[in-house]
Amino acid sequence: MKKSLFLMSSLILSTSIILGGCGKSADETKKDDEPKKTQEEKGQAKDKDKVEKEESKKDQESIKGSADFASLISYMEKETQGKTKVLFENNESQVHKMEKVSISLDAYSVVELKDFHTDFNIPFGEQTNGGVILAKYTVKNDMDKDVYYMPSLDLTFTGANKIYTNDKDLIPEESQLPTKLGYKTDYLLKAGEEITGYIAYPFGETDLAKINELGTVTVEVPKPYTEKENYSSTLGSDGRFNLALNRDGSKKVASDSSFYQDKVTLDNMGEKKMLKEKSDINESKKIGDVNAILEGYQFTQFTPNEVEAPRFSNFTNGVTLLTVKFKLENKATSEIGLSAMTSKLSVNDGMQYSLSEGMLLNYKYNDVIKAGETGELLQVFALDQEQYEKIWKDKSFEVELGPIRDKDVKDTSKGKKETFTLPK
The missing domain is CATH 2.60.40.4170 (Immunoglobulin-like)
Structure with a gap:
């Protein structure tokens, strides 16, 4: 990002020396002005350094993201050999309760990913420019018995040609929610247990442009089961999380909260x-x-x-x-x-x-x-x-x-x- 430039102007003093007149000599004027000028320059330099440090910090934050996502973004950049830039972040939690089982969307980050290796282009619609939504979720079981939860937190939007799911190659496997709560663990969420993990949703540049224009996307939240592989033993109801992707999207999500949640509003x-x-x-x-x-x-x-x-x-x-x-x-x-x-x-x-x-x-x-x-x-x-x-x-x-x-x-x-x- 281009840093702000400070244009420094020097005050040029024209001193007329009138023989036999009153006032300071050229040497006296020079001596008086030098300390003043030096002080001004020091103050300007100090201000410049302060602003540059603040802007550098902002630049770093916009490139690497918040603490929740910085390490994931660095990993993704290194793994794909691409260039990343954080476009938008939201740290306001959304919670969906299914009786005494709940899932929360704790935070998410919209990350531009450009010029990455072609080995990764399939989930991006075979494009090598695009973006990724990184989402942090927490699943919690406050019941006194075990439940089973499959975190198929599918993402969609108006006009989508497919369902967007987790890409296991973009972020460390051990940090992914489907790894922590997946088929290897029988999707088991023990009584009183809480599991936090991440999901990475990839978009090619075409779809990234679409969702940025829409301003919002939605994530479908499935129900838990009280019995393993018994799909009729569900608790509560399905839910949805609405994710704003930019400032206009944030305004849209806020205004939509006042309407009944029919399909027109939700989708x-x-x-x-x-x-x-x-x-x-x-x-x-x-x-x-x-x-x-x-x-x-x-x-x-x-x-x-x-x-x-x-x-x-x-x-x-x-x-x-x-x-x-x-x-x-x-x-x-x-x-x-x-x-x-x-x-x-x-x-x-x-x-x-x-x-x-x-x-x-x-x-x-x-x-x-x-x-x-x-x-x-x-x-x-x-x-x-x-x-x-x-x-x-x-x-x-x-x-x-x-x-x-x-x-x-x-x-x-x-x-x-x-x-x-x-x-x-």
């Missing part, structure tokens, strides 16, 4: 702008053996990004999204399959209706609310923005929820449904 599908919201409604209705509680709703103006725009091509007048939040108390003997739940929105005093959009929800097949447990259900509706603004927004909205279904889409509430009117 950074575009920009949301809050139009109207209401929370703490807490209206409860019974659907079979399930108490459905309307907790709140959000109307947002939505502008899809370039990647997602084709999905919304039918909305020529803009898109308004309605996201409705329910709490479901499952008092039945069967599970509730979140991905199988649907609803209907009636607008314009019942003259028009819209069905919930499953593609805008983040639920997977195995996302359920077990018998006897309580969980959240989001439902999303896509509306024509112009009609919303001109016709619908001041009229009543009714959401019909049900029937209750399990993950195999089997009706478990005998066709029962309930209608909720969204309060203004």
